Amino acid sequence: MLRGLFRKRKELKLGFYGPPNAGKTSLANRICKDWTGEEIGVVSKIPHETRHIQFKEKVEINYKNKKMVFKLIDTPGIATRIDYEDFLKCGLKEREAQKRAKEATQGVIESIQWLDDMDAVVVVLDATQNPYSQVNITIIGNLVARKIPVLIVANKVDLKKADMKKIEAAFPEYEVIGISAKYGMNIEEFYESLFKLVKKV
Amino acid sequence: MTKIAGLTIRFITYSEISRLSGADRIKKILDIVLENKIVILQGRLEPTEETSLIQSTMALVGRIKKFRGVELAVITPGQDQGVFDRFRSGLANAIARGREGLTIIGPATIVKQIKRDPSKVELMLRK
Numbered sequence: 519m520l521r522g523l524f525r526k527r528k529e530l531k532l533g534f535y536g537p538p539n540a541g542k543t544s545l546a547n548r549i550c551k552d553w554t555g556e557e558i559g560v561v562s563k564i565p566h567e568t569r570h571i572q573f574k575e576k577v578e579i580n581y582k583n584k585k586m587v588f589k590l591i592d593t594p595g596i597a598t599r600i601d602y603e604d605f606l607k608c609g610l611k612e613r614e615a616q617k618r619a620k621e622a623t624q625g626v627i628e629s630i631q632w633l634d635d636m637d638a639v640v641v642v643l644d645a646t647q648n649p650y651s652q653v654n655i656t657i658i659g660n661l662v663a664r665k666i667p668v669l670i671v672a673n674k675v676d677l678k679k680a681d682m683k684k685i686e687a688a689f690p691e692y693e694v695i696g697i698s699a700k701y702g703m704n705i706e707e708f709y710e711s712l713f714k715l716v717k718k719v
Numbered sequence: 720m721t722k723i724a725g726l727t728i729r730f731i732t733y734s735e736i737s738r739l740s741g742a743d744r745i746k747k748i749l750d751i752v753l754e755n756k757i758v759i760l761q762g763r764l765e766p767t768e769e770t771s772l773i774q775s776t777m778a779l780v781g782r783i784k785k786f787r788g789v790e791l792a793v794i795t796p797g798q799d800q801g802v803f804d805r806f807r808s809g810l811a812n813a814i815a816r817g818r819e820g821l822t823i824i825g826p827a828t829i830v831k832q833i834k835r836d837p838s839k840v841e842l843m844l845r846k
Binding site for chain 1: 780
């Protein structure tokens with residue numbers, strides 16, 4: 519019984535995982551701004567903007583008379599390849615691009631190391647991209663193997679290229695929530711699913 | 720071993736790796752990839768081995784000249800029904816992995832992209 523009381527009180531560690539530039543930080547920022555008024559990190563169009571784990575502790579979310587306290591953990595995007603020349607194409611100078619690439623590789627390693635620490639994970643995918651990438655499958659496969667509850671979010675549904683049906687078809691086992699973290703579209707639906715997710719923890 | 724105009728594909732049978740530890744499997748695969756060869760592995764790695772492979776790959780990017788990482792894809796039976804049908808068809812099967820399916824791993828400097836959808840996998844090579 520005492521154990522139950524402590525479990526109820528504890529902060530739930532909620533991780534944001536996914537490929538680079540899917541909108542993990544944008545979503546984490548949206549949640550943080552909604553409930554604390556502050557942001558968790560900087561977003562950018564250049565991939566691998568988040569290169570270190572970043573947290574926001576004691577984020578209390580009140581939704582339909584339910585209350586949960588989270589530790590939000592925003593992780594660097596997981597990739598199998600990082601080429602500093604890709605950053606040159608984004609307008610970075612050579613030295614800056616090389617530094618970013620080096621930090622990004624460390625970020626991927628760090629993200630994977632943190633998998634075991636999560637109580638629940640939101641996998642953020644870009645709804646405009648092909649969902650059948652091995653990185654997505656590897657992330658979810660690892661969460662399943664570790665018995666960590668997963669919520670799949672398809673971000674950027676405000677864009678014309680977004681294809682929710684394709685994302686849903688790729689993950690028939692999961693409920694997929696289409697959102698736009700940038701504009702706050704379907705955020706209510708996201709919170710609804712988030713509270714359903716935490717029941718599985 | 721197959722050679723097509725400078726491109727080398729190395730097939731690894733399941734029996735070649737089945738008795739190796741996870742770390743040795745990854746080392747074997749990456750050693751071949753670092754020779755600029757594409758590996759086609761019979762079977763699949765465990766989910767945790769896949770992440771270890773990504774971690775080891777990232778540790779090598781920057782340390783080894785011109786190594787930019789890998790392109791990776793796993794083809795599994797029944798994949799056309801959806802990526803996660805294997806989880807639905809049985810978690811034990813999903814986690815056990817084993818010899819079913821094929822794993823393709825190539826150096827990112829040679830393999831530009833592995834395009835996949837439910838019914839096909841295409842290897843796009845760099846010119």
